[in-house]
Amino acid sequence: MTNTIEDITTAADVIMLIGSNPEEAHPVMGMQMRQAVEHGTKLIVVDPRDIGLSAQADIHLKLKPGTNVAFANGMMHVIIERGLMDRDFIATRTEGYDDLAKLVADYTPERVAKICNIDERDLVAAAELYARAGAAAIVYCLGVAEHSTGTDGVKSLSNLAMLTGNYGKPGCGVNPLRGQNNVQGACDMGAQPNTLPGYQKLSDPAVRAKFSEAWMAPISEHEGLKSTEVMNAAAKGEVKGLFIFGEDPMRTDPDIGHVAHALSTLDFLVVDELFLTETAKMADVVLPGRAYAEKEGVFTNTERRVQRVRKAVEANPGTRDDIWIFTEIMRRMGYDQPHLTSAQVMDEMASLTPSYAGMSHARLDTEELRGRGLQWPCPAPDHPGTPILHVGKFSRGTGLFAPAAYRPSAELPDGEFPLVMMTGRVLAQYNACAMTGRTEGCNEIVGESFIEMNVADAAARGIADGDAVLVTSRRGQIRSRAHVSQKTNAGETWMPFHFQDGNANVLTSDALDPTCKVPEYKVCAIEVAKA
Amino acid sequence: MSNENLVHVTIDGCEVCAPAGETILHAALRANIQIPRLCALGNDAGVGMCRVCVVEVKGQDALVTACNTPVAEGMEISTHGERVEASRRMSLSLILAEHGLNSTNYCFSCRKNGDCQLQAVCNALGVTEPAYPIPAQDKPHRDSNPFLEFDPNLCIRCQRCVVACNERACNHTLHTAKRGARLTIEAPFGPDWDTTGCESCGCCAAACPTGALIEKRRATYRSWEVEPTLTTCPHCGVGCQLELLVKDNRVVDTRAYHGASNKGLLCVKGRSASFDFVRSGDRLTTPLIKNHDTGEFEPASWDDALDLVARRFTELREEYGGEALAAFACSRSTDEDIYMLEKMARTAFHTNNVDNCARV
Ligand code: SF4
Ligand code: SF4
Ligand code: SF4
Numbered sequence: 001m002t003n004t005i006e007d008i009t010t011a012a013d014v015i016m017l018i019g020s021n022p023e024e025a026h027p028v029m030g031m032q033m034r035q036a037v038e039h040g041t042k043l044i045v046v047d048p049r050d051i052g053l054s055a056q057a058d059i060h061l062k063l064k065p066g067t068n069v070a071f072a073n074g075m076m077h078v079i080i081e082r083g084l085m086d087r088d089f090i091a092t093r094t095e096g097y098d099d100l101a102k103l104v105a106d107y108t109p110e111r112v113a114k115i116c117n118i119d120e121r122d123l124v125a126a127a128e129l130y131a132r133a134g135a136a137a138i139v140y141c142l143g144v145a146e147h148s149t150g151t152d153g154v155k156s157l158s159n160l161a162m163l164t165g166n167y168g169k170p171g172c173g174v175n176p177l178r179g180q181n182n183v184q185g186a187c188d189m190g191a192q193p194n195t196l197p198g199y200q201k202l203s204d205p206a207v208r209a210k211f212s213e214a215w216m217a218p219i220s221e222h223e224g225l226k227s228t229e230v231m232n233a234a235a236k237g238e239v240k241g242l243f244i245f246g247e248d249p250m251r252t253d254p255d256i257g258h259v260a261h262a263l264s265t266l267d268f269l270v271v272d273e274l275f276l277t278e279t280a281k282m283a284d285v286v287l288p289g290r291a292y293a294e295k296e297g298v299f300t301n302t303e304r305r306v307q308r309v310r311k312a313v314e315a316n317p318g319t320r321d322d323i324w325i326f327t328e329i330m331r332r333m334g335y336d337q338p339h340l341t342s343a344q345v346m347d348e349m350a351s352l353t354p355s356y357a358g359m360s361h362a363r364l365d366t367e368e369l370r371g372r373g374l375q376w377p378c379p380a381p382d383h384p385g386t387p388i389l390h391v392g393k394f395s396r397g398t399g400l401f402a403p404a405a406y407r408p409s410a411e412l413p414d415g416e417f418p419l420v421m422m423t424g425r426v427l428a429q430y431n432a433c434a435m436t437g438r439t440e441g442c443n444e445i446v447g448e449s450f451i452e453m454n455v456a457d458a459a460a461r462g463i464a465d466g467d468a469v470l471v472t473s474r475r476g477q478i479r480s481r482a483h484v485s486q487k488t489n490a491g492e493t494w495m496p497f498h499f500q501d502g503n504a505n506v507l508t509s510d511a512l513d514p515t516c517k518v519p520e521y522k523v524c525a526i527e528v529a530k531a
Numbered sequence: 532m533s534n535e536n537l538v539h540v541t542i543d544g545c546e547v548c549a550p551a552g553e554t555i556l557h558a559a560l561r562a563n564i565q566i567p568r569l570c571a572l573g574n575d576a577g578v579g580m581c582r583v584c585v586v587e588v589k590g591q592d593a594l595v596t597a598c599n600t601p602v603a604e605g606m607e608i609s610t611h612g613e614r615v616e617a618s619r620r621m622s623l624s625l626i627l628a629e630h631g632l633n634s635t636n637y638c639f640s641c642r643k644n645g646d647c648q649l650q651a652v653c654n655a656l657g658v659t660e661p662a663y664p665i666p667a668q669d670k671p672h673r674d675s676n677p678f679l680e681f682d683p684n685l686c687i688r689c690q691r692c693v694v695a696c697n698e699r700a701c702n703h704t705l706h707t708a709k710r711g712a713r714l715t716i717e718a719p720f721g722p723d724w725d726t727t728g729c730e731s732c733g734c735c736a737a738a739c740p741t742g743a744l745i746e747k748r749r750a751t752y753r754s755w756e757v758e759p760t761l762t763t764c765p766h767c768g769v770g771c772q773l774e775l776l777v778k779d780n781r782v783v784d785t786r787a788y789h790g791a792s793n794k795g796l797l798c799v800k801g802r803s804a805s806f807d808f809v810r811s812g813d814r815l816t817t818p819l820i821k822n823h824d825t826g827e828f829e830p831a832s833w834d835d836a837l838d839l840v841a842r843r844f845t846e847l848r849e850e851y852g853g854e855a856l857a858a859f860a861c862s863r864s865t866d867e868d869i870y871m872l873e874k875m876a877r878t879a880f881h882t883n884n885v886d887n888c889a890r891v
């Protein structure tokens with residue numbers, strides 16, 4: 001996020017929520033957004049589905065799934081046509097405006113309304129509301145990223161914020177809500193094929209030299225494969241050995257049949273886990289690691305806030321600290337890694353990562369930072385951290401408009417699979433339920449798979465609310481239960497991806513966004529029949 | 532703040548400057564003067580129900596409730612004294628008379644015993660026994676929600692739960708109702724709990740000063756048996772701050788902490804589903820090696836398992852090069868773990884095939 005939860009929910013005049021259902025996926029953010037709305041903040045919801053917050057919204061654009069780019073371009077078209085852009089901001093802080101203006105000129109409200117299946121007047125009203133606000137924040141989530149056009153979707157939102165000067169002050173910005181608790185940290189730490197810690201580029205020889213020297217080991221210059229590409233390479237026998245730390249791709253990856261094939265083709269699979277998950281069952285060796293309550297460390301939240309994780313209980317002696325496990329493997333493979341405590345690992349990481357350079361466990365443990373942590377960039381031990389990014393100037397100097405044209409989703413409904421399926425989360429469960437499913441009460445609240453469908457689609461298939469149904473896509477078939485309502489538009493359905501019985505990811509598409517290789521979870525074509 | 536917006540008052544002889552509109556309670560708290568109270572929650576003005584916070588203002592006949600009376604220029608306030616304390620004791624006695632103490636054997640079986648603010652305030656003010664006979668109460672509990680229950684017999688109608696649900700969690704599912712002249716709390720935990728819109732966040736239970744509205748977890752421990760450890764919720768990217776409450780090396784409950792991201796709020800996942808899995812009976816407790824003849828896992832020593840892992844990865848690396856190896860990091864784990872995993876991939880596996888589940 002460029003801004004903080006606090007400033008978005010107290011200083012924004014308008015919040016535009018896109019493809020995000022924080023009440024279920026980020027509930028405490030959802031509570032604070034409800035507070036904001038009750039205190040007078042205007043709310044625009046852009047979501048194919050009725051969500052709790054859409055009832056409180058000033059405008060709800062119930063657009064067709066997969067059309068976010070067209071929507072954002074349409075907003076910009078209206079803003080430019082009506083002269084509502086922030087000319088000062090554009091002149092002093094950005095470049096590439098002319099290209100953007102040229103591209104969005106084609107996105108007239110009439111055309112966009114047709115693509116997105118929304119009312120033209122709502123689009124214009126949303127553009128007016130957003131552009132005329134003193135401070136307007138965009139908040140988005142997987143609903144934007146999990147499309148084969150996800151990267152373009154994110155770029156278009158950033159264009160929209162720059163066009164209206166909504167960067168670098170309280171209550172504005174472009175704010176992705178990161179899903180898992182430490183996705184932000186995992187990316188920050190360089191668990192990515194093309195960056196080292198702190199987004200230092202692998203392609204930069206100076207960066208490689210710095211890490212080579214610190215680690216006393218050569219760093220390969222070949223950019224690595226992304227996880228979804230690793231699966232493909234494994235299926236082809238090009239990747240032969242895989243170490244999986246605490247993930248369950250057999251539950252959470254799209255097109256599970258393909259994943260199962262890839263993992264079983266590997267010569268050697270090691271899984272470091274708390275439980276014998278579906279993925280762990282396929283391993284050659286399983287190593288029992290430790291849970292967050294059994295270790296010291298930090299998580300980095302969606303606001304770039306680095307906060308402490310503290311050991312509350314002693315772990316079972318048969319398990320090992322994960323840092324210890326990795327260290328032992330390195331040593332046994334001939335790399336002389338000394339055993340370090342978590343605090344020492346953070347010190348080493350901070351010494352190599354400018355945005356974390358001012359952080360340490362000792363500093364985070366001071367009374368002053370208790371419960372607050374530090375937000376990166378925090379380049380020095382006396383630096384207070386950075387709540388809001390891009391104040392005064394962008395990190396790259398000027399902000400570059402990156403116009404993006406609308407492309408339809410990779411898999412569109414057709415005669416055989418006429419319904420669109422979207423996937424998402426529900427409040428009381430979390431991802432593959434490895435954690436929440438072990439609390440009985442959560443299963444009582446919602447413990448089985450279901451599919452939301454429109455009244456008209458249900459009636460056409462003779463399906464009643466609560467009926468058992470078979471859901472089929474090009475990739476597979478599962479059983480589920482129909483929840484019939486007006487929450488989704490006709491032709492569209494929605495399913496949570498938490499449950500092993502009726503796992504929606506058996507159906508989802510493995511079409512990838514060409515830049516960031518995010519699978520297209522949000523849109524795939526299906527058919528539903530009474531079971 | 533400009534001077535016109537400040538008012539000057541004295542509290543127990545101390546001169547205090549306070550912004551106009553601030554309550555006497557908050558002005559006093561800023562000057563480090565404590566006033567006992569029950570119904571005021573956090574920084575909000577109280578509903579003025581319990582009258583435990585009464586203070587004396589010079590020149591006014593009646594005592595005033597500090598939690599919802601704004602300061603005014605020149606007020607001379609005294610927060611203690613015989614008259615104030617007698618009034619507070621009287622208020623507490625009236626509250627106690629409605630607090631169905633019979634239903635908990637006079638606190639003995641109450642799950643909030645030792646952590647109850649009614650008990651604490653009574654103790655602090657020397658109310659050691661009820662001044663009036665306490666009528667026995669036997670109203671049915673509402674306890675169908677998996678995590679929460681409400682015992683109306685213990686409810687003192689302070690309405691802190693109402694403020695928590697409506698103004699903090701902003702969920703508007705917990706209301707007051709009128710039964711004749713009496714106010715009652717309509718806690719949405721009856722048999723129809725799953726159709727009420729209640730999110731089971733437990734913010735109401737965290738606000739309740741008594742044992743009336745509580746997390747069912749409370750049955751597994753007493754407040755003095757647990758040690759808190761401040762940590763970060765393991766579920767979503769909000770990063771709420773919470774304390775894990777540990778009894779006998781086992782996490783038995785959580786308590787919300789007022790962190791920068793969560794402001795004292797938690798959701799059902801953080802409050803109720805962030806620790807059972809830690810001690811779940813199906814945790815792995817020994818390395819496993821698959822016997823390829825049987826397809827079954829067999830328990831192994833750490834030494835054997837790690838030697839096998841290192842040997843096979845080294846063989847594959849030497850035969851096919853580092854590009855044939857890959858490692859995935861868990862985006863639920865700590866930054867330190869992820870850093871070390873990534874370092875392992877690059878230095879020992881000789882590969883940049885390292886990624887996390889940000890994309891999946
Ligand atoms: S659990 Fe949360 S939503 Fe339910 S009544 Fe209590 S405060 Fe309201
Ligand atoms: S349930 Fe608790 S918080 Fe709510 S009114 Fe009764 S005593 Fe007060
Ligand atoms: S308590 Fe709820 S909102 Fe807060 S981090 Fe945990 S899961 Fe997210």
Ligand code: FES
Nearest residue numbers: 568570581582598
């Ligand atoms: S705290 Fe003031 S009346 Fe209850």
